Amino acid sequence: MNDPEQTYDVGILGWWYGKNYGSILTYYGLNRAIEELGFRTLMVHEPLGYNGYRVLWPDDILSVEFARRVGYHYTTQMHFSELPALNARAGTFIVGSDQLWNPLIGRVNDDLFLDFVSPKNRRVAYATSFGNRGTKKFKPDFIQKHSANLQKFNAISVREGYAVDTAREVFGVEATQVVDPVFLLPARAYDTLADKAGVDMSGDYLAVFYLDPTPEKRAVALALADRLGLQRIVVIPNPDGGRPLSEELFADPRFEILAEDAPENFLHAYRKSSYVVTDSFHGTAFATIFGKPFSSIYNTHRGIDRFKNLLDWLGFGETRRLTENDTAETLANNPNIALTLDYTGAMARIAEGRARSRAWLQAALTSEAGTTAAIAPPPQAAGAQRPGRFTASNAAWEITPGAEGEDLTVAPGGAVRGNQVWCDLPARPAPGSACRLVLDWKLRTTAPALNLHLRNPATGDFQVIGKVAVEGRVDQARRDTVDFIMPSGEFSQLMLGAVHFTGPRGGALVTGLALEEIARSEMRKAPAKPKPATHAEIALKLALDDNDRFVKAHAQSGRSITSARARLMFHAHAIEKGLSRLDFRGGFGKISVPALAREMNNWLDAGRDRQDAFLRTAASVMQAYFDRHRRIDVDVSAFHALFGAPALELIAQAGPAEGGVLTAAAYREPVPDVNPDNRFLDVVYGRRSIRDFTAAPVADADLARAVQLAMQAPSVCNRQAGRVHVFSDPFRIQAAIDIQGGFGGYNTPPRLLLVTADLNAFLFASERNQAFVDGGLFMMGLLLGLQHVGLGGCPLNTAMNTERENALRKLLDIPESEVFISFVAAGHYDPAILTPRSRRLDVEEVMRRHDRPATTGEAAAPSQTEAVK
Template sequence: MTDPKKTFDVAVVGWWYGKNYGSILTYYGLNRAIESLGHSVLMVHEPLGYNGWRVEWPDDIVSMEFARRVGYEYTEQAHFRELPALNQKARAFVVGSDQLWNPLIGRVNSDLFLDFVDEKNDRVAYATSFGNRGTKKFTPEFIAQHAAHLQRFKAISVREGYAIDTARDIFGAKADLVVDPVFLLPQEHYSELADKATISPEGDYLAVFFLDPTEEKRNVAQAIADKLGVESIRVIPNPDDGIEHCRTIWADEPRAHILDEDRPENFLRTYRDAGYVVTDSFHGSAFATIFEKPFSSIFNAKRGADRFKNLMSSLGFGESRRVRETDTAADIEADPNVTREIDFSTARSYIESGRASSTEWLRDALDPKTEGSAALYPHQRFTLTAPEFTTAGDGWKIQKRAKQTRLRVSRGGNVLGNLVWTDLPEPLHKGSAYQLTLDWTPTTDAKTVNLHVRNPETGRFRVVGRVSVPEGKAQPRTDTITFPIDEDGATQFMLGGIHFAGRKAGADIRSVTIERIPTGALPAAPAKPKGGAPSKGFAAQARTLALKDHERQVRSFQHARSPEGVSGARARMIFHAHAIEKGLSRSNFRPGFGQRAVPGLAKEMNAWLAADHPTDDDFLQSSATVMNVYFDRHDSLGTDVSHFRQLFSPASQEIIDAAVVGEGGVLPAQQEREITEETDPGRPFLEVMYGRRSVREYTDQPVQDSEIARAVQIAMQAPSVCNRQGARVHQFEDPTVIKEVLDIQGGFAGYEMPPRLLLVTADLDAFLFAPERNQPFVDGGLFMMSLLLGLTQVGLGSVPLNTAMGTEKETAIRKLIDIPDHEVFISFIGVGHYQQDVLVPRSKRTGVDHALVKHQKG
């Protein structure tokens, strides 16, 4: 913590508080390097309030305890609205390192582009990363939001060579290449820190540091230990609750010793004294090089394989240090690069020269006397409020008011050549790209209005954008377009009378804002197929949508593992619990089963309770009952599984012992799973199945919440992968909201709005593995069909309304009804009471042979 009245030379913004040795030591290197230049440093804690990815960090985690041990001055966590106050506490702001500018990471927000920093203060980026090499992840919205901030930096440096091109081509900013912050300190500095460790490993051992440990990676490490003749393996868990996981994976390896105290000093000590290192970590590879320890690196594609390739190339190793997760013992034995004889001369030269040049770069960037150089061109932005308009004849009536300018087309003015324009304070520059934001109220019977820029010297004008105008009453609106400029001389914004028809045609213009943006912020031109034929657009649209889906899945994967990812924690609990249930249900019961599932469940239950989540949670209670049944079954058989019981914390054991029998475990197949309120129990299944219709016209009879709830309870009997129950139902009864949603959805035109509207979604947090990419839609579809049958069972009419829509419609709906990003749309369902004789489409079903494909023996 720091004295609230104290001021500093430099404030550092970044992920120094993360539960990851790489992040912790990255910012330690940067902090100490800045201090060595004679500057006082304030470490800025993560601001809250942006979205669900930003969380309150506990004060007793490994990074915060380290911060206090090494004497950081740091701020408390606060809402991002309080960030501007830091301008009074520091003269310069440094952002970096880490993947702080990677749009696929949910925690990336505008504070990491230093949007809150005053113009009088310097903005510097040190070794900041955009993630992997690809640039298609940068949407026009992301670029438009952040490019202007990057162009205001005094100096920008990146740690990957390809990021220089990314900064220039996508964000219009100049960047220099520097070394990762961990290389800013000499080996001796880290060795002194390692001397403060609470451990003192001895002998010849293999150090293993896996951020994402798997059995396959363990096998690779074991094969390397076998080849090198190492008798001891010291495993360094990732400090993000990795100890229990490592114990599970290495349980059958007698040579393995798990480091059971999370400290950066212990990490460094284990590395420094190792005989060989195996890692899947970028910074794990970096520290092996710093200590000049022979090592093998699994390039971690999950965390960016390009980063590893870039680092290894810079160090002069190329692919020589690489081993693969799929390598067998024979592969390792035959690999000549798995050896203790490694030449570090090139790496040593790179680190030493890079440290010198990067430190000098940092010295210049933080010197208040030096000039900035990040912007490739001067930033250009201007706003015209209630702008002055001019027309050549009498085709327009122009009324200038205090807050807006009213433009009206004169009688007969709805013709080509009837123009009205306003002068821009600066010319638009050839080869540049711009964003135009128009705050206005158009009045026209036309469906679209073209927006133009004009060269008054030549009279030439060009269309820079086209906006759709909905029918009906004129409404205030804001339209934003982006466009390139391919010739000099455009100094006017222009409208044409041809686009304004009908009564009182024209527009009220409140403001026109034009801002220069990087050319990379422009939407990509539609792809053309080979042969020059115009693209139909299907392939391009499908690819864009697939990339959007991929980005959402990646964000959700990260969200599910974050402290606020409660659904993910539940999914992991029930994944392991269901595996144990399956073992309990086997006729050929195998006593002592659960070598993976039981430790996995113990870890998740312990973590749930340690995070102070509710103890009455259904998923926790069900998991506890499963273990209650598991232990009772083994007690009855006289099989000792006390080693499994010891994996559960005392709090978890207490809940297991008090678990209610029947909440989990096994039951006879003919027994009902849950006993719920009856809903016409005498109604035959086939009557419900064959009697379900898509009903679109409903009576005025109110729909009761209890009716919807009974139908949802029926739907919850639908199967889901490993019983993870990822389906969600959002219920709406506000007529205005229902109409606005269905107007966007577009599938209910011509009908009165339904009394109730449901939206079935699937929570991506419930899906744990990449091959489950389609499972949300499978589980969601099973649930939706069960819900339709449930609604029929309770006497309600319903109609499924598809969510096959592009990102624009989906984004509008999400904003309107506040659906979390990690839930994917399955289907809307209109619901209401109905007259039995109301007409519905026949929708004839084809014969069985159309759907049933028989595969004969042989």
């Protein structure tokens, strides 16, 4: 049932629509438990659009028919881009059980980490599983993306005990172990379903529920029935396409195939059985719920650790385990096989787990929306260890052992919180003892000071033990001493944070480390807490960061394609300017023409793109240059000889549309067909900063037209450094806006643009600020272009500290060589909405004339009123 206007308390995501009894009954348990706590639920169907594993599910499959029978409210399948609309229909979203966070399963995707949920709504995970024990399956990009997602959850619970450690150590979140959702309901709840079965089972029989039946498992069932003295064997086929295989494999009078696939029939056959054998995790769980004697064949294809975790919790250990290799002889000698099983301890554990887990669930669904499951320290990347004494939490650190010691270097963009490096302490003083740590090292950082930490290797927890002032002694041998009291707990490692090692090749060369116990009376008084950085100090730090980025781009100018293009255009544009002079000077270009010949020859010798727009412009400019001199009969053959044969071929083939000169009244390129009735004054005076957008989709073609209009803005030597990054994924847009921090209180815009300028386009040290000049001109053209094509735009500044900028670069994949100019929220809008008046200053306050009087001597300066007449 789906009423798109109906609102709910809780939206449930997970594999409730799967064609297997485990998934169906897992979510039945979760759904009913939440509703019994007083919440109205909406089951969210699997969204499409991620990959080939996500398919359109038929409406007449087992799970959906069951959903209708039990009265679920559920959505139809939608594209994942439509998920954010659900934020208006439910205040809390809960991702359910099963292996929804196992990266080895193709259907696991961003929605199962609740990436679409608004910050205003609650995010909860109940009994979610990472799959089998072990962390090698978690790749760095998976960890990076989903650590950020999971740390936004208000509460997280997991199904397996080892998953608590996985959540903390890999993803940086606190998790609580709870029972599988099927245990949230008592047996009588499943009795009610079993009473509605379409089959009627009676008598003594062995129930066989194999998800992955094989001839070996068939033989085990026969031998087990013989061992128990049961002549009748009832096979419950896997409803997910397993019936044909079961009918073929168990084609024997001894076996009886359950007549119809339905969860009610599955429960009925379990409830009436004398003994159960299964290779299913949930098949094992329901044997215990109904108190049946049972044996389990741990399913290697579906996660052995899940079986072990369940049976250890119930107190059965390995006593219920069989293998595919068991024979009549091994079963005859197995003392744990009998038609009775003591459930005293198991039922007590189930009751306790149910009560505890339902209490956790109620608290999670009613907790304050601001609480999160995130913990410190931030997550560590699995398998990121480096050789040598030091180990890093991820690839942000480069560790190089050498003769002097360990050289630790922070990768570009890596100087942010959460990137850590550590080594074992040389001693293990007792907690509470006074200690002195001595470090011999060389520091490379622009930070004024840095913290030293102790780290607990078992938990990842860390504590600051002291601060070291850099004091300008960069890359010099130094000894720093810190006195502290050893904290309680297993703090046995020294840890450094990359956030303190800013600047080019930030890091340290550690040559010596010592730790000794001292008397408390010997402890040195800690230095006074440094004063907060002043405005001037912060501004200087940011300016130095900007300069580092500019210098780095300048150093790479000889290697990047962008710089090569910039040099082509720089020299070509100089020649264009000479061609445009009214007092034309034949033979001009003694610097520019040889330089352009060198750049064109180098480009072609390197095998670069012959159709590149800047190369074509250079060729067209030189064609115009040679033609002009031919017409006025000026010999420039010496210049002609500088160009290689490939370059001359391009020059001969070039057309006049790519470069050269044209009259000021002419258009340099075709004018886009965009709203010809929209006058310039209407565009300029009609532009507003729009923050409320309609749901109308934004066409890529409209954005392209706006960008084309923006590209008419001038740039230094026509090097065109402006870039526009366009984002449509609502998750990335909201995440970027959250970091930017200037769009709070408004809905996520349909599109987000980021205007940047590529530093590789600037060739000289004096152009240190040109990126912002050219970027600003481009930015204004873009805003007017958006207005002209009928879209609203709101510039969102990028004036932020280095840490936030680096976080945005990582989130949005922005190259280090591009400087941020501004974000622009963009979309369609209702012209009747209200916008700030934002009154502009009077012209007299802005325009200042500096005319000198015509006569000798100085006359009084004109008044501001006269200045504009």
